[in-house]
Amino acid sequence: MKKVVLAMMMMLSLAGTGVSAQETPQILGASHAMLREPVSKRYLLLPVQEREENASIKVIAGGQTVQELNVRLAVDKVDYYVPLDVQRFGAKDLLLDITFHGDRRFTGAMKDFLCWREMKQSDTFDTANRERYRPQYHHTPLYGWMNDPNGMFYKDGVYHLYYQYNPYGSMWENMTWGHSTSRDLIHWEAQPIAIEPDALGAIFSGSCVVDKRNGQVVAMYTSAGKSQVQSIAFSKDNGQTFEKFSGNPVLTSSEEDFRDPKVFWNPEIQKWNLILAVGQEMRIYTSADMKSWNYESSFGKELGCHDGVWECPDLMKLQVRGTDKQKWLLICNINPGGPFGGSATQYFVGDFDGHKFTCEHQDTRWMDYGKDHYATVTFDNAPDGRRIALAWMSNWQYANQVPTKQFRSANSLPRDLDLFEYEGQTYCGVTPSREVDALRGKVVKKLPKTCEIVVDVKTTTEITLTNSLGEQVVMRYDVQQNTFSMDRTRTYASFSEAFPSVTTAPVYGSIRQLRIFIDNCSIEAFDAEGRLSMTNLIFPAEPYNNVKVTGGKATIYEISE
Numbered sequence: 001m002k003k004v005v006l007a008m009m010m011m012l013s014l015a016g017t018g019v020s021a022q023e024t025p026q027i028l029g030a031s032h033a034m035l036r037e038p039v040s041k042r043y044l045l046l047p048v049q050e051r052e053e054n055a056s057i058k059v060i061a062g063g064q065t066v067q068e069l070n071v072r073l074a075v076d077k078v079d080y081y082v083p084l085d086v087q088r089f090g091a092k093d094l095l096l097d098i099t100f101h102g103d104r105r106f107t108g109a110m111k112d113f114l115c116w117r118e119m120k121q122s123d124t125f126d127t128a129n130r131e132r133y134r135p136q137y138h139h140t141p142l143y144g145w146m147n148d149p150n151g152m153f154y155k156d157g158v159y160h161l162y163y164q165y166n167p168y169g170s171m172w173e174n175m176t177w178g179h180s181t182s183r184d185l186i187h188w189e190a191q192p193i194a195i196e197p198d199a200l201g202a203i204f205s206g207s208c209v210v211d212k213r214n215g216q217v218v219a220m221y222t223s224a225g226k227s228q229v230q231s232i233a234f235s236k237d238n239g240q241t242f243e244k245f246s247g248n249p250v251l252t253s254s255e256e257d258f259r260d261p262k263v264f265w266n267p268e269i270q271k272w273n274l275i276l277a278v279g280q281e282m283r284i285y286t287s288a289d290m291k292s293w294n295y296e297s298s299f300g301k302e303l304g305c306h307d308g309v310w311e312c313p314d315l316m317k318l319q320v321r322g323t324d325k326q327k328w329l330l331i332c333n334i335n336p337g338g339p340f341g342g343s344a345t346q347y348f349v350g351d352f353d354g355h356k357f358t359c360e361h362q363d364t365r366w367m368d369y370g371k372d373h374y375a376t377v378t379f380d381n382a383p384d385g386r387r388i389a390l391a392w393m394s395n396w397q398y399a400n401q402v403p404t405k406q407f408r409s410a411n412s413l414p415r416d417l418d419l420f421e422y423e424g425q426t427y428c429g430v431t432p433s434r435e436v437d438a439l440r441g442k443v444v445k446k447l448p449k450t451c452e453i454v455v456d457v458k459t460t461t462e463i464t465l466t467n468s469l470g471e472q473v474v475m476r477y478d479v480q481q482n483t484f485s486m487d488r489t490r491t492y493a494s495f496s497e498a499f500p501s502v503t504t505a506p507v508y509g510s511i512r513q514l515r516i517f518i519d520n521c522s523i524e525a526f527d528a529e530g531r532l533s534m535t536n537l538i539f540p541a542e543p544y545n546n547v548k549v550t551g552g553k554a555t556i557y558e559i560s561e
């Protein structure tokens with residue numbers, strides 16, 4: 001009798017919320033629930049509350065687990081929804097097996113969690129932008145979290161950018177390869193997800209190569225399960241879809257940090273080379289088929305910065321500007337340990353014979369002297385021998401906390417890399433890719449929200465951006481000190497103590513012209529000669545609408561779309 005009354009009460013209370021009795025969760029324990037979901041539409045929209053812990057969801061169709069994901073299901077407030085494609089499994093109904101984690105399960109009765117009332121099916125998912133900080137001319141995912149650029153390659157006129165992606169929330173989780181394409185490195189088109197987690201684990205960072213001899217694109221990535229191991233996948237449709245190799249993993253180790261494979265064809269040894277980040281060193285391998293790998297050498301002991309884990313390597317031969325010399329550049333992203341705290345990109349210049357990299361300098365070098373330039377890697381097979389790099393414009397110190405919700409994080413502008421000599425040393429040159437020039441629109445007097453400011457430098461120069469709230473960013477080229485700096489200590493930063501910062505770069509030679517790119521949440525500063533780059537995020541409470549320049553003459557260009 002008691003049971004019947006209870007069931008009736010539940011049905012009544014659900015009547016007002018639009019949830020059918022069928023979808024009532026079965027609460028099975030302190031942290032465990034099941035929900036049967038008849039599939040009637042394409043998506044099940046899952047309500048997310050970011051400050052809650054992740055709930056682990058097993059999607060079961062016909063007794064088989066077809067997907068596993070972690071979602072911060074809403075307990076008492078919905079920040080946003082994420083779409084779970086429920087139709088693709090071809091099942092009439094699905095069983096969601098949900099385990100909640102964290103303390104909340106003790107404080108609130110699970111049956112009252114808001115997620116049960118707010119889950120809904122829909123044939124569409126609205127990706128129209130709702131964010132004022134979403135960049136206008138930098139790549140971002142339509143929704144969800146993004147970190148490192150992955151697997152970038154160029155083929156048949158199209159640049160492919162994959163990226164570390166969480167399709168089920170705007171914080172790091174469920175690592176998947178998202179995918180976008182572009183013909184001009186500026187305008188990006190979102191593509192379906194390229195590689196999804198599997199029984200070997202989440203899909204961490206890696207690279208793609210255009211395997212011309214076999215008419216395919218091959219992706220190599222880290223499968224991050226119980227251990228980090230390397231896997232490969234093949235694409236016969238120009239990177240649109242990938243089929244995982246049945247013999248995965250292709251490279252294993254007992255090392256804990258063993259990841260981020262960057263593969264490239266080395267014509268000098270007629271083999272594939274692989275550079276892999278392992279703890280605080282880089283390992284180099286060779287292979288004839290990318291399936292079996294030979295260890296060749298390790299690089300990095302007693303060189304460079306070791307205040308963090310080495311990640312996301314790259315290795316390439318580059319021309320030394322204005323000479324007929326070529327040298328090798330080894331890119332080594334490190335986190336933490338960056339010059340201003342947290343994540344940054346260091347590099348080494350030297351020689352590489354296909355087996356061993358030898359560094360020619362003792363000092364530590366940084367590719368970009370801002371605080372938001374990480375996981376930098378280059379495109380495979382770029383046209384005209386170009387080496388085009390993209391970075392993730394964030395820092396692990398606060399990446400999960402920056403004030404956006406619908407999406408989190410953007411990529412840097414594309415940059416061409418080369419080498420230049422200064423006082424007997426060879427450094428990495430960084431120049432905004434020429435495709436960026438097409439963004440220059442009309443010259444304007446008043447500072448727009450997004451723009452390029454070109455400053456012809458005469459002497460020590462100060463560029464101050466302000467808004468009516470008194471927030472400001474000050475950039476300064478100091479001729480005496482021979483430095484360029486950016487001060488963002490007087491702008492909105494309450495989401496992280498690590499955010500306010502003054503970043504300072506050495507200047508090699510003297511600066512004649514500065515190029516400063518402002519987008520809705522970023523500033524990238526370069527000198528016109530490609531010897532300086534500085535990338536910093538900004539979240540002004542209202543856009544900077546005023547610029548004051550001393551020591552130089554500024555021209556402000558609107559961004560033309």
Ligand code: FRU
Pocket residue numbers: 147148164175204205206222259260311312375
């Ligand atoms: C760098 C990194 C990589 C790893 C990936 C995971 O930001 O930690 O080393 O593969 O992110 O998302």
